[in-house]
Amino acid sequence: MTVRLAWLTLLGLHVPPLLVGFRWGWLAGLLCMVAIHIWVILSIFLPRLAPWGRTKRRFRTSEKQVCLTIDDGPTADTPEMLSILDAAGVRAVFFLIGERVAANPQLCREIRERGHVLANHTQTHPSAWFWCYSPAAQRLEIARTSRAIQDACGENVRLFRAPVGFRNLFNGGVLRELGLHNIGWSARGFDGIDTNVERILQRILATLTPGAIILLHQGKPHHPELLRRLLAELKAREWEVVLRVES
Ligand SMILES: [Zn+2]
Incomplete structure (x- = not known):
């Protein structure tokens, strides 16, 4: 959905409450308006409900293959994370924060030189x-990050998270303008809020x-230890880690 179509959709969603209000009275119209707003809000926080903007949560395969994505870098533990990945012979997708890339361009280059995929995780x-965020504010956050990665590594990123x-109905149009694809996930252990490696692994x-x-x-x-343990568990259970988010 383009940004223009998203605006029209937003305006269009206010038509049914008006029609209901004219036909059955203002209370019915108000209830209809509230129901539509609840649905729009839920579609942001429960993305599966959103009819706008595709999110890739898995790739097509019947093999025991998974793709690993790592968010919020580059950070001080990036060299250690890269060493762990190297030791396991695994490549991952790194969703990077633009201002951290600008502050640590050498870490960004190192991620790329080790064969991993660089991706956009806002500025x-x-x-x-x-x-x-409005379309303009999203555009700024996302475009600045792509530029920071381009400046640091000379690479045009194609993936966004x-x-x-959480995304509103304008995000798909902004990503389309900037030539990016939205990537979600299908497996997580809440490692951003939980620090218990065992519990995260089990999830x-x-x-x-x-x-x-x-x-x-x-x-x-706890993140390096979690990565080390997860890679060992995946290997023991014969899961192959591949770079396949786009197919
Ligand atoms: Zn994040």
Whole structure:
């Protein structure tokens, strides 16, 4: 959905309450308006309900294959995370925060030189408010990040993930303008808020299916250990980690 169509959709969603109000009275119209607003809000926080903007949550395969994605870098633990991935012979998709890339361009280059995929995770990671950003504000956050990665590594990124995954109906149009695809996840252990590696691992492993996209984070003390343990568990259970988010 383009940004223009998103605006028309937003305006169009106010027509049914008006019609209901004219036909059955203002209270019915008000209830209809409230119901539509609840649905729009839910579609942001429960993206599966959203009819606008595609989110890729898994890739197509019948093999025991998964894709690993790591959010919020580059951070001080990036070299350690890269060493762990190297030791396991695994490549991942790194969703990077633009201002951290600008502050640590050498880490961004190192991620790329080790064969991983660089992706866009907004400039300032406004996790509390990105879901209600205007198209212009989203464009600024996203375009600045792509530019920061381009400046640091000379690479045009094609993948995007919203902070905590919440997007409003304008995001699809903004991504289309900027040539980006939205990537979600199908397996996660809430490692951004929980620090218990065992508990996080169990959550991830319990939800793995062929084609799963796994969400991990970096930047907190338990993240390197979590990555090491997860890669060992995946190997023991004969899951292959591949770079396949776009197919
Ligand atoms: Zn994030």
